[in-house]
Amino acid sequence: MVRSVDKIRKPDEAWRAELTPEQYAVTRKQATERPGTGEYLHNNAAGVYRCVCCGNPVFTSDTKFESHCGWPSFTAPAGSTSLEEHADSSHGMRRVEVVCARCDAHLGHVFEDGPAPAGLRYCINSLALRFEPAAGDQLQK
Numbered sequence: 001m002v003r004s005v006d007k008i009r010k011p012d013e014a015w016r017a018e019l020t021p022e023q024y025a026v027t028r029k030q031a032t033e034r035p036g037t038g039e040y041l042h043n044n045a046a047g048v049y050r051c052v053c054c055g056n057p058v059f060t061s062d063t064k065f066e067s068h069c070g071w072p073s074f075t076a077p078a079g080s081t082s083l084e085e086h087a088d089s090s091h092g093m094r095r096v097e098v099v100c101a102r103c104d105a106h107l108g109h110v111f112e113d114g115p116a117p118a119g120l121r122y123c124i125n126s127l128a129l130r131f132e133p134a135a136g137d138q139l140q141k
Contacts (some may be wrong), residue, residue, distance in 0.1 A: 005081050008054050008103040019053065026127040027053050027105035030090070030097070035070025038126025046134040048078065052127070056102040058082045059124065061134075067114070067121055072129070074122040075114055085110060098122060 015028050025031035040049070049059040049072075057078040067073035077083045081101055088097040088109065095109045107128045114121030 005056075005101045010103075015053065020127075023052055023127050026125045027051075027107075030106045032108075033071070033125045033127050038071055040072045040126040040129055040131055041070070043072070043131060045131070048132045048134075049074075049124075049129045050132055051100040051103060051105050051107070052130045053105040054100060054103040055130070056082065056100050058100060058107060058129070059122065065115060067123070069121070069123055071108065071123045072126055073114070074124065075118060075120055077122070083107070098124070100128075 012028070016024055019027065022033070026033060043064075044061075046061045048057050048061070049064075050056060051058050059074045059076075059082075060078050063074045063076045065073055065075060084099050084101045084104075086097045086099065088095045095111070098107045098110050099105060100107060105128060106125075108122065108124035111121045111123060112119055
């Protein structure tokens, strides 16, 4: 049985007040941070990556890998109800957008060019994430 997720709905003004302008642009307006600039691109610490908007666990350090694409990359979400996927045909491309299942924040995209066994690469904006280190670990850049 798949567990449903309680959705968080807020007016646009509330999101603007809670997020930095950069976080708002990425998570609420589907912007993308410049490649190679994200805070968590080279983070190798153990822990959980949460949605910056609502705190939902979306990825874990166990699935993070170096894809050399310019953004943090993961092979799988933190759980079966962490993410939702939507078709994205913006910018003249066919992609699959990844959003937080709890608050619909834009996180990035998933591609089918990742490592085995699943072959998935979740290409995620650091601005859409908040890292929570595991006990005794610290952020490593």
